[in-house]
Amino acid sequence: MIQLYNTLTRRKDELKPLDGETVRFYTCGLTVYSQPHIGNWVGYIYWDVLVRLLRWQDIPVVRTQNITDVGHLTSDDDNGEDKIEKGARREGKTAWDVAERYISIANHEAYDVLKLIKPDYLVRATDYIQQQIDFAKGLDEKGFLYKIDGDGMYFDTSLLKDYGKLARLDVAGLEAGARVSVEGKRNITDFAVWKFSPKDAKRDMEWDSPWGVGFPGWHLECSTIARETLGDSIDIHAGGIDHIPVHHTNEIAQSESLTGKQFSQIWLHNNHIKVDGRKMSKSLGNVITLEDIISRGFSPMAFKLAILSKHYQTEGNFTWEILEAAQARLNHWRDYAVLRHQTHDTLEDDDDKDEQDDSVSLLAGRQALVEKLNDDLDTPGALALIDEVFSKLDHTPLDKIHRQSLVQFIDEIDEILGLDLAESTPDITDDLKMFIIQRRQARTEKNWEESDRIRDELLQAGVAVRDTPSGSVWTWK
Template identity: 65%
Template sequence: MKLYNTMSRQTDELKPLEEGKVSIYTCGLTVYSQPHIGNWVAYIYWDLLVRILQVEGYDVTRVQNITDVGHLTDDGDAGEDKMQKGALREGKTAWDVAQKYIDIADHEAYGQLGLIHPTHLPRATDYIPQQIAFVEELEKKGYTYTIDDGVYFDTSKLSDYGKLARLDIDGLEFGARVADTGKRNPTDFALWKFSPADEKRDMEWESPWGTGFPGWHLECSVMARELLGDQIDIHTGGIDHIPVHHTNEIAQTESLTGTTFANMWVHANHMKVDGTKMSKSLGNIYTLADIEEKGYSVMAFKLFVYTKHYRSEGNFTWENLEAAQNRLSHWRNVAALRHQTHDSLHQNDEMDPSPAAIGAIREALSDDLNTPEALRIIDETFSDIEARGFDHINHHTLTELLEAIDDILGLQLIESTPDITDDQKRLILGRTQARQNKDWMKSDELRDRLAVDGIAVRDTAHHTIWEYK
């Protein structure tokens, strides 16, 4: 298994800390608003990573946090807490807002997109004592200082701060907002923020330094350590996490543990819409509900995501989604062939493409999650299968191929392609007999009755094939 490691800037072979086991930490959603399609892109890739690792025989333990407190709007230390902002916007408590969007995210991730549930899905607010203890340990080691608005990590104590992003620390300057906070260095970051004296927050806790709430970066370091240990195999996230969030995670974790935090840092690129960044002001932020309202399948969106490599920038358009829907429809009709073929004398055909395709798909995805290549292999294999004719389609190996694709890509090809009913099969048989009798009116009538049920029929030289419309 090879992955592009942001830390080394090269594709590295995965060498787990413990043979046969892989630990993964994924930065999760901040649950202050409705997730949009751009949010889901990275999680689709990380789900794929887990799937291919499991197929390759690894025992995967993955932690994906839920940020329900402390994520500041500017990713720095002077912005507004996103959860508190969401509470003010909706006229609810931050606790109620968090639960609302946790429920929505759970439904979309595991109900609609069919993602594998992480081993652990911890909420930041469930780890407040551990976060306080983490800061206390850093304080004892001399890495912190306290100013009017909170406790900060002193990045000047580290000679390698910014190594993940390869930051030019000397070239950084204070911005207008951070200059007023009293931070010693532009890169210093909040470990614990104090609640404003004139404001009662929904989410605040007592600490040795005063009433307040944890900094955003702290929660990931703490939950990764609590649930996976001082060292992990893979840390995933979006490319926007590299210069600030992940850089600060590394700083505080490695300062406390004295060892490498993650052996591999893997980052997904963003997706634009119609070539521009998603923005509420532009009205180009779409949700899974928007996709379904336009008549597209959520699985088509998932397949669309796979058309680009995870490290490449994507571009969502309705035309691109239409192409993905057509591709998925074609794949589902190939999957439906398993209901129309049977074991035959040709079941040991050495030219059957299915077994080799399974190995080729796994090989492509084990090479830095090369999804475009995996899709190309599937397209080519399905075309080969269709060209073979019914008598040469191996029912057993086709089913195995579909199961493998579902296990690896999670597209639910088998689940979404049930067999037609006995009554519908009798209609197809009746239509075939009508055609043999040249009763074209009867044939057309039966075809139209099938079409009402969402079933299309296609005639070949020797067979009638049914497909989903």
């Protein structure tokens, strides 16, 4: 039973698929106007674990993630410039070229570098323009939209008694003495569903509509794409905490006004990450990318471990010291993972070990790991549990390790947390194994010079050997 903290209800709710079988999951995607930084990847790392956890327990998941390549303005109050158009001006390219470039970079970092599972539907906003127009037409026909000449079509939030329920907004308090940023807005909380193109300039991205040439408001794409790919009502909608008061609140308003149904059962929101205790910004010069991390010799998997060491609802902090600690933890886990190549590998042998009081099996850790994560995606607890389970192998002779349970535990970690422990710890070659045997013989004969020579050759090959009372144990350097 999976319990998740639901922003809508302010409590942990049990995840029960609406159709009794498949979880329909929507995630707000990146706005592709610049190079992603590490803060952009935080939520996707957590939601990737959630998808993996569900599938590990044979719960089908259909997941959609949008790509915002139009309509996201530099201000949440429907003022300012389109971020893609701004990026185009900065780089001297078209908005289409800028979007294409950063979509390619984002996809590479997400699916090749971080090894996240690709959503079933990865949809560009510009590929669903007609569907967004149709969605807005439905709202207009129901009387929810009004026109502001020279600006766009706006949603009248005063028509909804429960507007702002997700963020628990004090709408009356917001209205009192507030300055309306867009002239002609009836209420401060009203938002653009369709924006008109400037009369004196042609945008790279603009389309004809029943109301005039323009482009969709930022919130419209998520409501439309979710509906088109997952249906009127979904099970989970996820995003950052900054989406709660405006973006997600407005998605709910327009989706539920059109369909008359609850948009999402559960709303999940991840907190953000700071750098050295400060918000990332170009002006502070503290924007860090995955490229920066890799160029310093760190594994992207160590970055994932650093993120997962904090709960998704807790504000994180990035320092190079924290990343070093995560890398050390990852290396330590890899040292345990290579033990599967050095212990007996027959089922009969493992069956015998089941009868031995001094043998070590990790079977109990597998279910305990799932139980930790089923409790509101408790990743810090899960990592601590893995440390504890692996520590059972400390000082354990190789012939007393239950190999099958070790392999299964590693597989479970990789499948649920996506850390590639198995892939990053292959077996060594037969030639290197022969070197280890020769070194062992040299030590038996007390030929320390030969033993040291072989040790140095192994180190040059990237293999370190540790001598224990039960024999030599190798690890990747």
